[in-house]
Amino acid sequence: MHYDVIIIGGSYAGMAAALQLVRARRPVLVIDAGERRNRFASHSHGFLSHDGTDAGEIALNARSQLQTYPALTWLDGRAEAVTGQFDDFTVLTANGQTCQGRRVLFATGVADQLPPVPGIAERWGKTVFHCPYCHGYELGRGRIGVIATGPMSVHQAELLTEWGDVTLLANGTIDIDAQARQTLLARGVFIEEAGIARVHRDADVQLSDGRGLSFAGLFVASRCEPASELAAESGCALEETPIGLQVRTDEAKQTTVPGIFACGDLARAPHSVSFAVADGVMAGIQLHRSLVWPDASA
Numbered sequence: 287m288h289y290d291v292i293i294i295g296g297s298y299a300g301m302a303a304a305l306q307l308v309r310a311r312r313p314v315l316v317i318d319a320g321e322r323r324n325r326f327a328s329h330s331h332g333f334l335s336h337d338g339t340d341a342g343e344i345a346l347n348a349r350s351q352l353q354t355y356p357a358l359t360w361l362d363g364r365a366e367a368v369t370g371q372f373d374d375f376t377v378l379t380a381n382g383q384t385c386q387g388r389r390v391l392f393a394t395g396v397a398d399q400l401p402p403v404p405g406i407a408e409r410w411g412k413t414v415f416h417c418p419y420c421h422g423y424e425l426g427r428g429r430i431g432v433i434a435t436g437p438m439s440v441h442q443a444e445l446l447t448e449w450g451d452v453t454l455l456a457n458g459t460i461d462i463d464a465q466a467r468q469t470l471l472a473r474g475v476f477i478e479e480a481g482i483a484r485v486h487r488d489a490d491v492q493l494s495d496g497r498g499l500s501f502a503g504l505f506v507a508s509r510c511e512p513a514s515e516l517a518a519e520s521g522c523a524l525e526e527t528p529i530g531l532q533v534r535t536d537e538a539k540q541t542t543v544p545g546i547f548a549c550g551d552l553a554r555a556p557h558s559v560s561f562a563v564a565d566g567v568m569a570g571i572q573l574h575r576s577l578v579w580p581d582a583s584a
Contacts, residue, residue: 287311287313287315287359287384287385287386288387288388288389289313289314289315289359289385289386289387289388290307290313290314290387290389290577291307291312291313291314291315291387291388291389291390291391291439291573291577292314292317292375292385292387292389292390292391293302293314293315293316293317293390293391293393293395294317294365294368294389294390294391294392294393294441294514294516295316295317295318295319295378295392295393295394295395295514295550295552295564296316296317296318296320296349296360296548296564297318297322297323297345297391297393297395297550298322298348298548298559298562298563299393299549299551299562299563299565299566299569300316300318300391300549300550300566301345301349301352301397301566302317302347302562302563302564302565302567302569302572303391303393303549303566303567303569303570304316304352304358304570305351305352305569305570306567306570306571306574307357307573307574308352308355308357308358309355310355310574311357311448312357312574312577313357313359314357314358314361315359315360315385315387316352316358316359316361317351317361317363317364317365317377317385317393317453318360318361318362318363319362319363319364319365320344320490321363321394321395322341322342322345322395323395323397323398323513323551323557324341324411324559325342325411326339326410326411326412327341327411327412327421328341328411328412329341329355330344330420330559331419331420331421331423331424332419332420332558332560332565333401333558333559333560334560336559336574338478341559344559346375347453356507357439359377360371361383361385363379363380363381363383364379364380365376365377365378365379365380365415365514365516366379366380366424366516367400367519368390368516368519368520368546369515371373371544371545372544372545372580373388373545374386374432375387375388375389375545375546377390377584380435383468388545388577389545389546389547389573389577390520390545390546390547391546391547391548391549391569391575392514392516392517392520392522392533392541392546392547392548392549392552392553393510393541393548393549393550393552393566393569394512394513394516394517395512395513395550395551395553396510396511396512396513396530396551396552397510397511397512397513398410398416398469398508398509398510399508399509399510399511399530400506400508401433401435401457401459401506403433403482403484403485404484404485405484405485405486406433406485406504406506409485409488409504410521413488413489413504414433414485414489414501414503414504414505414506415503415505415506416505416506416507416508416554417444417505417557417558418445418448418449418505419441419558420447420558421503422446422449422450422566424451424503425449425450425502425503426450426502427449427450427451427500428450428451428502428503428523429450429451429452429453429500429501429502430444430446430449430450430451430452430453430502430503430504430505431452431453431489431491431499431500431501431503431504431505432453432454432455432493432504432505432506432507432528433451433455433482433504433505433506434454434455434456434457434459435459435460435461435506435507435508435509436459436507436509437459438507438528438529439454439459439460439468439506439507440454440462440466441462442505442507443470443473443475444469444470444473444475446504446505447473447474447475450475450502452473452474452475452476453475453476453477453478453499454470454476454477454500455477455478455482455491456477456478456479457481457482458481462477468529472494478493478499479504479527480493480494480495480497481493481494482494482574484503485504487500489501489502489503489504490560493506507529508529508544509530510529510530510531510532510555510557511528511530511531512524512531512532512533512552513552517533517546517552520543520546521543521546522534522541522542522543522546522548523527524542526554527555529555529556529557532551532552532553532554532555533548533552533553534553535547535548535549535554536555538568538575538576539553539565539568539572539573540572540576541553541570546551546575547569547572547573548569549562549565549566550562550565550566551568551569553565
């Protein structure tokens, strides 16, 4: 079957885009590898009408609603390559299936690059977080540790004082100049210079000098990279942001390759479920407009 749009990535942004298109009765294929970025978190917070809902449940309900539209085809699998040009793209899947479409939308998300501290990865999304708006409230104004990864960690530590007593764990990764140090101290941030040996229990930190610190939760300003190299391999330009690499798009979510669009965490910052859904809606509408008026998009 030849689709109007092939969406690669079936998480919040990809499904939000698909919803706009199938409601316009356009045939859409979603190819999803099943790797939501927030799959490590048990609950999603800050998403209106779904605050505190299981993250997987939100995704499952969205998919169930989408699949009531006859214009939608859902394929569980991984896209391996995208070839072709405007109005005539071919997507090859990992199992050798080829799919044709007039447009392609990348909604493959990003992967978080965590610092090499033992114990962080196992607690990511549970007691180690990146977004205070998503997870700060649940810490009950308890002690918060910020594990430094770079200059953004100073900003993160300042902001998190809204949610509790903050300790910035420099861990030998950042040099805090006099001005930043003064600002942090004025905000009530304690600066711990010793290195980190490991994170254990829920959110306890063992320092390299043997001391231990207990926290209600830990935050890390992770660096983000595209979760898939497919967009770059398809010729889409990438751009550097303060939190990592993303696909470059214009205001219509069009990449630098005519006919290929991108949305969600892959193509915008900052990140949250709410932002991903909104970006997906915009991408879906703009994709539909490009099908109605193709000469304006080619």
